[in-house]
Amino acid sequence: MGLPPYASTGQKIWHYTFLVICGLIFFFLIAPIVTIIPLSFNAENFFTFTPGMLAFDPDAYSLKHYRDFFTNPDWQQALANSVRIAPVATLLSVTLGTLAAVGLSQSHVPFRRLIMAILISPMIVPLIISAAGMYFFYSRIGLQGTYLGVVLAHAALGIPFVIITVTATLVGFDRSLTRASANLGAGPVRTFFRVQMPLILPGVISGGLFAFITSFDEVVVVLFVGSAAQKTLPWQMFIGLREQISPTILAVATILVVISIALLTVVELLRRRSERLRGLSPA
Amino acid sequence: MSRSSVTGPDAFTGTTPDTALRTADAEQKGAMLAADGTPLKRSLNRALRAQKLRALALIAPLLLFVVITFIAPIADMLFRSVENQIVVETLPRTVATLDEWDGDGLPDDATFQALSVDLSVAAELKTHTRLGSRLNYENTGLSSLFRKSGRGVDEIGEGYLDQFVAVNPAWEDPLVWAELMGDPAWLAQAREADGAGPRFELAAGIDEILPRTADAYTAFADIVQTVDNDNPADEEPWAIVYQMLYLDLMDAPQIDGPPLLAEAAAAVPGFATFPAREGFAEIDDGWTDPATWRTIKTFSGPYTSGYFLTAADLRLTPDGIQREPEETRIYATLFGRTMFMSLTIMGCCILLGYPIAFLLSNLPMRTSNILLILVLLPFWTSLLVRTSAWKVLLQEQGVINDILVWIGLVSDGNRLALINNQAGTIIAMTHILLPFMILPLYSVMKTIPPSYMRAAKSLGATDWTAFWRVYFPQSVPGIGAGCILVFILSIGYYITPELVGGTTGTFISNRIAYHISQSLNWGLAAALGTILLAFVLALYWIYDRIVGIDNVSLG
Numbered sequence: 157m158g159l160p161p162y163a164s165t166g167q168k169i170w171h172y173t174f175l176v177i178c179g180l181i182f183f184f185l186i187a188p189i190v191t192i193i194p195l196s197f198n199a200e201n202f203f204t205f206t207p208g209m210l211a212f213d214p215d216a217y218s219l220k221h222y223r224d225f226f227t228n229p230d231w232q233q234a235l236a237n238s239v240r241i242a243p244v245a246t247l248l249s250v251t252l253g254t255l256a257a258v259g260l261s262q263s264h265v266p267f268r269r270l271i272m273a274i275l276i277s278p279m280i281v282p283l284i285i286s287a288a289g290m291y292f293f294y295s296r297i298g299l300q301g302t303y304l305g306v307v308l309a310h311a312a313l314g315i316p317f318v319i320i321t322v323t324a325t326l327v328g329f330d331r332s333l334t335r336a337s338a339n340l341g342a343g344p345v346r347t348f349f350r351v352q353m354p355l356i357l358p359g360v361i362s363g364g365l366f367a368f369i370t371s372f373d374e375v376v377v378v379l380f381v382g383s384a385a386q387k388t389l390p391w392q393m394f395i396g397l398r399e400q401i402s403p404t405i406l407a408v409a410t411i412l413v414v415i416s417i418a419l420l421t422v423v424e425l426l427r428r429r430s431e432r433l434r435g436l437s438p439a
Numbered sequence: 440m441s442r443s444s445v446t447g448p449d450a451f452t453g454t455t456p457d458t459a460l461r462t463a464d465a466e467q468k469g470a471m472l473a474a475d476g477t478p479l480k481r482s483l484n485r486a487l488r489a490q491k492l493r494a495l496a497l498i499a500p501l502l503l504f505v506v507i508t509f510i511a512p513i514a515d516m517l518f519r520s521v522e523n524q525i526v527v528e529t530l531p532r533t534v535a536t537l538d539e540w541d542g543d544g545l546p547d548d549a550t551f552q553a554l555s556v557d558l559s560v561a562a563e564l565k566t567h568t569r570l571g572s573r574l575n576y577e578n579t580g581l582s583s584l585f586r587k588s589g590r591g592v593d594e595i596g597e598g599y600l601d602q603f604v605a606v607n608p609a610w611e612d613p614l615v616w617a618e619l620m621g622d623p624a625w626l627a628q629a630r631e632a633d634g635a636g637p638r639f640e641l642a643a644g645i646d647e648i649l650p651r652t653a654d655a656y657t658a659f660a661d662i663v664q665t666v667d668n669d670n671p672a673d674e675e676p677w678a679i680v681y682q683m684l685y686l687d688l689m690d691a692p693q694i695d696g697p698p699l700l701a702e703a704a705a706a707v708p709g710f711a712t713f714p715a716r717e718g719f720a721e722i723d724d725g726w727t728d729p730a731t732w733r734t735i736k737t738f739s740g741p742y743t744s745g746y747f748l749t750a751a752d753l754r755l756t757p758d759g760i761q762r763e764p765e766e767t768r769i770y771a772t773l774f775g776r777t778m779f780m781s782l783t784i785m786g787c788c789i790l791l792g793y794p795i796a797f798l799l800s801n802l803p804m805r806t807s808n809i810l811l812i813l814v815l816l817p818f819w820t821s822l823l824v825r826t827s828a829w830k831v832l833l834q835e836q837g838v839i840n841d842i843l844v845w846i847g848l849v850s851d852g853n854r855l856a857l858i859n860n861q862a863g864t865i866i867a868m869t870h871i872l873l874p875f876m877i878l879p880l881y882s883v884m885k886t887i888p889p890s891y892m893r894a895a896k897s898l899g900a901t902d903w904t905a906f907w908r909v910y911f912p913q914s915v916p917g918i919g920a921g922c923i924l925v926f927i928l929s930i931g932y933y934i935t936p937e938l939v940g941g942t943t944g945t946f947i948s949n950r951i952a953y954h955i956s957q958s959l960n961w962g963l964a965a966a967l968g969t970i971l972l973a974f975v976l977a978l979y980w981i982y983d984r985i986v987g988i989d990n991v992s993l994g
Contacts, residue, residue, distance in 0.1 A: 181794060185813055185814060189828060203831040205841070259497025262493070277505070286513070293516075309508065311508070312505060393827060409827050412820070420819045423819075
């Protein structure tokens with residue numbers, strides 16, 4: 157949005173004021189996340205910049221909070237649990253979700269709207285309500301406080317993301333390809349894996365990433381459905397923030413920020429690839 | 440889901456069984472045949488049906504999965520918000536006799552006798568404390584009343600026990616009781632068996648001669664077998680069984696039973712009486728308070744609106760629905776606060792999100808894609824990370840207060856309280872939800888052709904008029920979508936208010952969590968959840984009408 161050469165002084169002032177306002181808002185968006193990164197290298201157990209840090213004194217920085225994260229059994233247990241829960245939940249939601257998305261994209265599906273509403277509902281219902289319901293119901297059937305219970309709950313929460321991304325990819329899918337494949341003698345299974353799957357794979361992967369992030373980042377449901385043995389990383393952070401706030405949380409947060417930057421990059425690359433494959437110009 | 444869905448049957452352009460069917464229908468005069476000789480219409484119908492079945496078969500596993508892991512829990516929550524089986528399950532006899540009580544004064548002796556049997560059973564099963572906690576929500580003090588009574592109930596009827604034993608010591612013998620009350624075939628097996636033995640069976644006709652004794656003894660035998668895993672033939676009955684025997688014998692002038700029974704029947708008119716009512720009064724005088732009984736009667740139904748009324752600051756009393764006293768009306772305040780804060784957060788998100796979305800949609804693609812990353816990064820960052828960042832920044836000794844003191848805006852002694860109050864929740868949640876406002880706004884604004892603004896200006900509009908009269912109205916759908924999204928997300932938020940909200944910045948969801956994990960009033964938690972859910976679903980319905988859930992994009 158360039159400024160025309162004939163802009164008046166008032167317009168110029170307004171233009172630059174607007175840019176400054178936008179800059180401040182971007183600062184508001186990013187600053188909190190960026191600030192915690194240097195703070196996590198604090199040599200003291202403080203949550204603010206020490207005079208030494210501001211003077212860039214190397215002694216004021218240390219890796220001790222990272223060391224604590226990697227040696228403290230509480231944090232390691234939490235990390236191990238997160239790593240055990242999220243991939244299994246993701247695998248469940250991606251497998252079932254992709255299958256259903258392929259079914260939903262057929263041209264004749266009875267009760268399409270109703271089915272879609274049911275499948276999307278875990279995303280719509282506030283987490284605290286899902287958590288309450290699952291807590292009540294899973295205690296009835298003996299799944300409360302078990303690994304399986306947490307995995308099932310997280311898989312349910314991840315499904316809407318898989319459905320949305322995969323159906324969106326399938327919208328642009330050229331169905332004459334599957335017909336051509338059938339015409340050349342491939343069965344439906346072979347057609348799916350050799351023709352359809354490679355083309356919708358970017359959508360499947362980004363749906364999977366969303367599902368993974370949902371599970372990896374989820375704390376409300378696991379707080380209720382899980383027991384101490386299923387304590388995940390976000391749960392440990394939640395306890396840390398509520399009870400004894402320790403700077404190790406900042407180290408964990410920094411690690412998670414790095415992971416999310418990596419995931420964001422992957423999703424962005426996948427989106428571009430998918431658009432290229434579908435012959436759409438990057439929008 | 441929008442009606443413009445591309446995959447719908449009517450939007451499909453190629454030949455499908457459906458369209459071919461229509462064509463065939465339109466053209467068909469004589470019978471058109473498919474390659475295998477069947478009428479084309481039937482053949483196509485079959486293909487269509489097969490296609491539908493195939494689609495459903497692909498969807499079915501996931502649908503089943505979601506129904507079991509997600510829909511069933513929600514349904515369970517809805518059910519729990521009205522469910523009230525506990526009273527009638529724990530005190531079945533009492534509830535039955537209370538049916539005839541008109542609510543004036545104390546109930547009759549039969550009710551107290553029924554209560555003594557119910558409570559003996561409940562005390563053995565340890566369900567009386569749960570019932571006490573349940574009724575305590577409605578009438579404070581009932582929890583301790585039930586706990587005390589559960590301990591004291593085995594003394595009721597002891598007076599009769601002693602008198603029966605005085606008449607004939609055989610009454611102390613468990614086997615005598617088992618012979619009197621039990622079916623002979625059962626007794627023969629029970630005497631052979633180890634442990635609990637076969638399930639107790641009442642002797643034929645005994646429940647007609649001694650109805651109350653039979654009922655109490657059956658309850659006793661059942662508990663002995665299921666809870667203690669003992670044989671009723673080896674256990675001395677509870678004292679209340681003697682009380683029931685006394686009452687039955689007093690009511691039945693003519694007893695044709697074993698000599699032991701006839702002997703007792705002859706003796707009972709001379710017994711000293713120990714009414715159950717007095718026994719209970721001795722345990723706790725709460726039982727002589729009609730209010731206790733009225734509470735039990737009011738909440739004796741298997742379903743109750745009590746939880747919903749509590750959630751609306753009302754109270755179901757024996758005299759009808761009444762408002763809570765002023766100082767305990769917390770839910771209206773809490774719902775009001777949740778609304779107010781969600782609206783404030785939504786307003787902040789519009790104020791901050793609109794300029795950003797405007798800037799992004801008017802910049803060249805390359806620049807805007809880079810700036811978009813600044814919006815997407817917080818969106819992708821863990822919620823806990825962002826909340827911890829705010830918790831650290833907003834502290835009294837945190838970075839923001841340090842900077843303010845350093846600039847000199849705030850003196851060191853008057854550091855701002857930015858956390859553990861409403862300000863903390865609003866700041867942190869605005870930051871967390873801002874991407875949800877920017878992304879829909881951006882996607883709408885991208886579609887507004889820049890030439891409209893230029894046209895308006897060339898027709899003489901000032902910058903402001905062009906924006907306000909031409910650009911802004913076209914961006915309203917984006918504002919609507921973003922607002923509803925932010926509002927829906929924020930009214931159900933739990934983590935952030937819990938961590939930075941203190942006591943004044945918490946939402947209704949924090950109260951729900953409190954009732955689930957601390958006060959253990961699950962029914963009330965379910966009722967609050969149901970109200971919140973109804974509200975969110977109504978908002979989603981509006982969202983669906985405005986934008987369509989299919990159009991939710993994920994960044």
